[in-house]
Amino acid sequence: MFHIILLLTLFGPCVVVKGFMDTELALSFFRGKHLKHNVVLTCSEKKGQVEILKNLTKEKDMVISVKLIKNLDIHGSIVFDYNKAGVVLDADCVGAEELLIRSRRYRVFDTKTFWLMLHSSNNYGHLFRYVNLNVDSDIKVAYPANDSEISNKKYTIDDVYNQAYEKDGEFKSKEAGFYDTQYGYQVLEKENKYFVRRNLTGVKFRSAVVVPDPIDGSLDDYLRNDRDLELNALNRFHARLMQYCRDYLNYSVEIERVSSWGYLQPDGTVDGLAGQLWLHKADFGSSPLFVKEERARVLSYGRKTWNLKGAFFLRNPKSRKSYQIFIKPLSLKVWICIFMSSILSVYSQRLGFLLDKQIDKMFLKNENVDSTWSFSTVCTFGAFCQQGIVSYPNSFSGRAAAFVTLLLGLLIYQFYSASLVSFLLNVPTTVMNTVQDILDNHFNIGCEDVLYVKDILKSATDNVTKEVYRRLQEMSLKDNQTGFMTPKEGLQLVKNGQYAFQAELVSGYPIIEKNFSESMICELKEIPMYKTRYMHANYQKWSPFKDILDVCLQRLGENGVIARELTFWYPRKPKCIRSASTININTGLNDFYPALGVVVIGMVLSMNILLIEIIWHYWTEQKQLDVENVVFPYAN
Template structure:
């Protein structure tokens, strides 16, 4: 197809989306001011040869071979001398995309109650043990429950809803046991409800938007083969970018550093992999390859901070002021925003309701297993200790 047909082809908007957007804006300007365009194509924004000549779009505008660029570009000090910014039109950013997956032991089994709630619970149980022990002393129960340790075990069994061998006879001891039973039921209901609610509504733990944290992570790294990726890593003066470049990017070989989009997002979907690209290029792959849960786990760490790209023109061009006025008219009329929404890729939406029922990983249940194994270990040690004491006492007799 011709270049004009390609720039208006919305079915391939993921390819050259910002150029197609810029062409749409220039088409609106042409309708307002009644001019036509003769399009010249180039493969890159700017490239400086050994003799200092600028090639690409910047060079074309600087040499007055064209008046206005259809592709938005970033304007910085070096380019400001060569070209003139007309109007900021395209929100631009690039980022590393990866899945934030659970990588630590969950604290859901401790978190349902605050520290104050745990302390008050312990105080209530301690008071109940003291009152129960005193009532048993008054009742002269000497056959089995004649020590404070045994009374504590009885109270612990009741709190854990495991029952008790104690059959209280007096009203006072029965009231204490009933109080413990009701208290344990209420605590158990609140506790279990909180654990279930936390599991259903727990948001995924995502990394901060920090290149430092990405450099410290164990994620594998790769990028889409874009011309400005290596420039962004070497030209920016931010200490996080420098740390990431030295620690993670520089040691990579070129064959592993740049991989195609399809392969990159297929590895992102598997997990443990961070892929750098423009979201307008990457989001269509996310919608096609990711499940809803994967979309909710998707995390972005920006290499270039979000900023606006501008349409550019050559200095002293009669069209520059005309394009400024036209861009302001498009902005005030809402056409600029409409074209942005039309050509920018839609960010995939995370719908949490569709995956409420999900598998619980071993990391989530690790505290329960830890408590179980610690209890088994302590019980075994105490059992061996009791048997040794019993045998030593029996031999002494």
């Protein structure tokens, strides 16, 4: 339900001046702009104000107030913090120009305030000589039409703005439409306002770019050249986009160098790029910024341009123990089946030898047949290990059992050998997937020495990142050691192993591709410490140039320029090409020692058994001798 709010404010005695107010034009303007909160500024007497107000109440869903120009409280009357508002001004009134000049102190010519000024002629330029209009202003001037061809046309409507009042801009005016009694307010905006106003020739801006490290040559040459793309890539990338906008909009810019993106200081101020925008020493940033609460208070953010991605780089440790090389190729169920098969084979072998022994007794043969369990076990394992069978039964059933044992041993041996080779050639599974895994495996850690990484660590709320920062601080307290270093230094430590280094991907990838071998690249693992962070264009707080520059950046994005620049500045990830040179098929002692351990254990066990046998043999012989040497009394 809509309510009609009628506000009539009368300021002291009225001064009778020559002016006019066409309420039909005002209402048509409000409707055309879809404005619900509106103000009409006039110099009419009380009677005239009441008449204007009466005519404006025809619209039922608008909040309209009529105010006197003289001694107008601008802040309380036409300053709207959030809502879109319309202002209709009788520009023929005495004091209209003074009102516009006094409005310079307030943001009443921004994108949310729509002005319509009624003037008696097209000679209205003097009204705006000292008014701080900018490229984002939305001001229309209506004056009586002189076009006799269109009988219904009452007013010609011009669009007026200044490129940048305080930046040596020029005042611009252009016919935008008309008002007639049949169609009303007719201003057709076929193109984006900022596309029409894109020519900023003569405007001089100031900007700042973050360059934390020393450079050779001039700043302009540094931002233009394409050398060492991995160094300060995000700032040079954004500066390149702003150069494209400079060429597109045709303004000039003076760029200053700063060493920080801007962080909150103990005294409550903000330094770096954010500080330059806060102090109005720069109109926009040539470097992107993270969204932070303390920055949002002093500057305005624009379009996203850069995605900051960082990760811990480390060489993936071996995911399998040495004994797994000999055990893991076969699953537990397969080993159980092999064990059960070997037991059946031993049993069948012994039955065959026992059958031979019984047959020898029946035919009174004196052949020595070994039918012990140990002999059958040795024969079975000899078959499984492809060493053959020492002896086999003479019976047909025993030989069939031996044949099946040999065949089973051949199949198991071939399958095990193939599985073992395949297991060695397979890519080791990943052991670590989170930053907590890095900490738990006692890796030494380091981080790229840049301010935003330190800020992320300091402001972290999760326990894992806090632990990372604590360890880095502990490292800095040691003798001549620091956890913060350049990507080149940190990745060199990664090559040595057991070290994890956090760096931006755009900094780490080129170094890895140049200095790491193919096998090392295949061993590398990336573990992100933080999610992808978005960096945005940035401007002065309430900057009138924010929208036109954002429209330029959006145009670059829609035309594929930003995607092309991202492809150019963002290096490709080094690929793991698993060729013959990267596959290590040489098995060292670290992998082979379990087999040697089995041999040693077997030798020690056999020596112990031999020693026990010798002792047992000696003890039994000695006992037999003692029995033989016993002298029995009264015996011959």
